[in-house]
Every structure is written in structure tokens, then in C-alpha cells.
Amino acid sequence: MNLSASAAETLRAALGDLLDGLPPKQAAQAVDRLIASYRGATPTDAPILRDRADVAAYAAYRMPATFEAVRSALEAFADAAPDWTPGSHVDVGGGTGAATWAVSATWAGTRPVTVLDWAEPALALGREVAAAHPPLRDVRWQRARVNASLVLESTDLVTVSYVLNELAAPDRAALVDAAASAAQAVVIVEPGTPDGYARVIEARDRLIAAGFRVAAPCPHSAACPIEPGSDWCHFSARVSRSSLHRQVKGGSLPYEDEKFSYVAAARFPVSPAPTRVVRRPQIRKGQVLLDLCETEERLSRTTVTKRHGELYRAARDADWGDAWPPVRP
């Protein structure tokens, strides 16, 4: 099994064990409460994840999806920086540690890791789940509040996954600036909604102003070619559904697709994809339509037909979010 499949499997098993200790009805109620809190007006003045039931529900219900989204963003980042491996990692607003799992699924080995969050029950449960995964056994789970006075220790990589959404604008700016001051590389992931994309673009602008270059998803570090309000750049990660998922959401599909927006940027030289597939490819008879974001700071649609031979076969295999044309191994 490869690195990333094995981390995903271990996480799934560890979360399954966690749920075995919770009566299904209680777990389902905690998920309902969680969904209601997240529907309410965020940011909040106090943690949404208040107790173990909240956190267990979060871990079982959302962590597999945030893990897959971050893993997908990190994979694109690693493609743009193939010779780089983080020697240390700080996960801000890390909650139960989804991004720490994603980092361990992307780069082999161990490194000093610190998870910062203001919700103690999330940190406690994160530590418990991580005990199943040797690369994460020495993670420091530390209570910290993100606000304007946040200072981060110097580190190679900072991840901020599904957190900006919970912060007021001044705290979002302070967090991105603190990450830029502390890290060689910063990866920010948000829900794949118009608002999530807007927060990613705001963060991207701040990182570039601080001297970073965008590694992914954008092929360049110039302005995003999407006209504000007309569309939003987002991607999709496939997530296997747990039994709790099926119980709460109903339906029988064994998976769901997590939509996310992200930016991965670095202080060191990176090689972004020359072009990226920014929508699900449309496969027609004898042709594939690809929507692309290009190095020349524009969006385009290209049609690859059977006449293109090998390129056509590659286009049929191309996925939303992939670099284009495919890089040969």
C-alpha cells in the first residue's frame, strides 16, 4: 500500500474505533448539533467544539473529508516542489489533526509537529486518534487562540485547514501574516464555496505581498483571472463515507465528493503546473473538453480529440485539479 493510502486506511480504522464507543443515536445527535452550529453565524467568541461528543462527531463526520481535501492540496504542492520535504510542521486551528495526517500521507518520515487550537477537547481527541499512527505519536497538541497577537514559531510548513471561515477579517489577516512570517511554505484550504474561494484569494494576495510564490493550484503568482463574483476556483476530493455518514445523511452511496478551495505557496523556488484543469472534464464521443487555467493568466477551454492520439488518451484520464498536459513519470 502506498504512503497516502496507508495513512487514509489507518485514519479510517482509528475513527471507526472511536465511534464504536459512542451510541449511534448520540453520535447522530452530536452531528446534527454540529451542522446547526456551522450553519449559524460564524465567527464565534467561543469554540464550537465544546465537549467530547461534539469532537467525536466532528472527527467522524468531517475529518475524513478535510483530510482528503488537504491531502489533495499537498499532493499538488509536492508536485510543484518535488525536491522539498518539510522538516517541521505547524497546523493552526488544527482541531483533531486532519492536516497532520495529510502531511504524513504526503511526505514519508517524521518531523516535529505542533497542532494549535483553542478547543481543548479537539486537541485531546486528536492526540487519541493519532496514537494509532506512529508518524504522529510525538505531535505537540497545544492550546492557542488565533487573534491579532498571534505569533507562530519558525517552521518549514504551516497548514490552515477550514479555519479562516471561523475567523473575523482582522484575525484572518493576522493568521496569514503570522504564517508568512514563520514558514517556508503555507498551505491554506477552505470549503469550495464562493466565500471560501474569496477567503483563499485574500490569503493568496497577502502571501504574495509577503514574498511568497504560488505553487498550486495556480500556474502563476499574478492576479487570478476569474472575474470576482462570476465564478470560483475549487476542486473536489473523493471521500469514502463512514457508516455514521450514511446514518446521518441517508442514501447508499459509498462515497461523497468534498469540494474545496486552496492555495499552496512557498518562499523557495517552485515549479507550478503550466496549466491546470479547473473543472470536471467533459467526455464526449471522440473528444474531451478541458477547462484550463493557464500560465498566461487566463482561462481557456480546449478540445482534445481522437486525432490527438496519446494526448487524447491522457485527456480521458485527466481529472479535475490535475496539471495539464500530464507530467510523465
Ligand SMILES: C[S@@+](CC[C@H](N)C(=O)[O-])C[C@H]1O[C@@H](n2cnc3c(N)ncnc32)[C@H](O)[C@@H]1O
Ligand atoms: C472546521 S474546524 C477545522 C479543523 C481542522 N483544521 C480540519 O481541517 O479538520 C475549525 C477549527 O478551528 C478552530 N478555531 C476556530 N477559531 C479559532 C480561534 N480563534 N483560535 C484557535 N482555534 C480556532 C476550531 O476550534 C476548530 O478546531
